[in-house]
Amino acid sequence: MKRLISTFCGLALFAILYCIMCLPAFAGEITGLRIGQGADSVRVVFDASSDFHYNVFLLDNPKRLVIDVDGTNVARSIENTKDKNNIVGRVRVGTLDGTKKRIVFDLQKPVTIKKAFMLAPQSNFNWRLAIDVNVASERDFASKVGQGHAVSNGTKNKSTSSVTPIKANNNNNAKKIVVIDAGHGGHDPGAIGYSGVYEKNITLAAAKELKRQLDKEGKYKVFLTRSTDIFIPLRDRVKIARKHNADLFISLHADSATNRNAKGLSVYTLSETASDKEAEALAERENKVDIIAGVNMFEQSKEVNDVLISLAQRETRNRSSEFARCIELEMRKSVRLISDTHRFAGFAVLKAPDVPSVLLEMGYLSNKNEERLLRQESYRRKLASSAVKAINRYFEDMKHKSLF
Numbered sequence: 001m002k003r004l005i006s007t008f009c010g011l012a013l014f015a016i017l018y019c020i021m022c023l024p025a026f027a028g029e030i031t032g033l034r035i036g037q038g039a040d041s042v043r044v045v046f047d048a049s050s051d052f053h054y055n056v057f058l059l060d061n062p063k064r065l066v067i068d069v070d071g072t073n074v075a076r077s078i079e080n081t082k083d084k085n086n087i088v089g090r091v092r093v094g095t096l097d098g099t100k101k102r103i104v105f106d107l108q109k110p111v112t113i114k115k116a117f118m119l120a121p122q123s124n125f126n127w128r129l130a131i132d133v134n135v136a137s138e139r140d141f142a143s144k145v146g147q148g149h150a151v152s153n154g155t156k157n158k159s160t161s162s163v164t165p166i167k168a169n170n171n172n173n174a175k176k177i178v179v180i181d182a183g184h185g186g187h188d189p190g191a192i193g194y195s196g197v198y199e200k201n202i203t204l205a206a207a208k209e210l211k212r213q214l215d216k217e218g219k220y221k222v223f224l225t226r227s228t229d230i231f232i233p234l235r236d237r238v239k240i241a242r243k244h245n246a247d248l249f250i251s252l253h254a255d256s257a258t259n260r261n262a263k264g265l266s267v268y269t270l271s272e273t274a275s276d277k278e279a280e281a282l283a284e285r286e287n288k289v290d291i292i293a294g295v296n297m298f299e300q301s302k303e304v305n306d307v308l309i310s311l312a313q314r315e316t317r318n319r320s321s322e323f324a325r326c327i328e329l330e331m332r333k334s335v336r337l338i339s340d341t342h343r344f345a346g347f348a349v350l351k352a353p354d355v356p357s358v359l360l361e362m363g364y365l366s367n368k369n370e371e372r373l374l375r376q377e378s379y380r381r382k383l384a385s386s387a388v389k390a391i392n393r394y395f396e397d398m399k400h401k402s403l404f
């Protein structure tokens with residue numbers, strides 16, 4: 001009897017092990033589907049609990065957009081998405097073989113796949129696979145049928161797009177990376193103040209003070225784009241922020257105006273259209289330095305323009321604006337602001353597609369009083385202290401907010 005029991009137990013154990021081995025090794029699940037329609041385009045976003053392999057392509061007779069996925073389950077509930085559209089139509093989910101699943105959209109119109117990319121988790125979102133399709137001619141559709149458009153290799157290659165989406169940072173306790181950029185430097189003095197002080201020296205002193213105070217907080221990794229009096233082209237400043245994988249980029253400046261009464265602090269975020277003539281002129285002044293150095297920063301504008309419409313860029317802009325709001329709230333308590341404090345302009349230095357960035361004009365060096373203040377260490381300490389509060393507030397807000 002004992003022997004029978006042990007044989008039975010052995011068999012049961014074997015059966016259990018066998019079943020476990022046969023279970024498809026699903027790492028996670030596609031849990032949701034959202035569809036956003038533009039005039040002639042659609043963005044399809046799948047929410048997933050983990051990264052997975054995917055292959056996106058078109059099939060004809062009838063016209064279909066197909067997403068084959070591997071290593072993930074697909075919740076049938078995505079077939080009931082409430083998002084309506086008249087381009088990609090309705091969705092169906094089926095099993096191909098083994099661990100492979102097929103998601104099929106019955107196309108209402110001929111389309112081409114513009115891009116497909118995986119977004120790593122951030123804010124309240126988990127993994128997302130985004131697919132952009134554009135309405136196309138029958139001919140264009142036919143020429144693309146069957147071509148594997150976007151194949152991911154899973155975690156090793158998270159994205160087929162050239163833009164790294166805002167990086168994953170599941171762990172809210174991880175040290176945030178802040179890159180502080182002291183405007184100008186070297187042969188480029190920046191604005192020259194009322195009594196002849198150079199903007200490049202004020203920005204460097206302010207950047208070092210801000211780094212000192214941020215380091216003391218103990219929850220940031222802080223880098224300066226320059227810590228000495230050297231010239232760095234604007235696009236290299238952007239590269240430095242990206243290289244460090246920055247969560248936030250702050251470029252420090254001090255303005256100058258022919259009107260010596262002009263005063264106050266303002267904060268800028270990127271926009272292709274400046275909020276007013278003054279903002280436009282300022283961006284022109286600040287951007288000019290690269291051309292002076294013989295480097296045309298507009299060379300990269302095509303790449304940047306491609307990026308501007310991307311999801312990552314939109315998120316970055318929203319975040320930049322959010323940070324600008326924090327700056328305004330905190331600075332207001334201790335410093336004079338100009339009336340419309342948060343402004344927009346096409347600053348080259350703010351064009352990192354995936355790093356929330358602001359440019360802070362700390363005041364007017366052309367104004368006698370503000371120049372005097374900005375030269376004072378105590379005033380720069382006060383400015384930095386407000387900036388630290390704004391940075392703390394921003395990252396605190398980001399924990400609870402998602403902007404896409």
Ligand SMILES: [Zn+2]
Pocket residue numbers: 183184190191199252253254255286
């Ligand atoms: Zn400047």
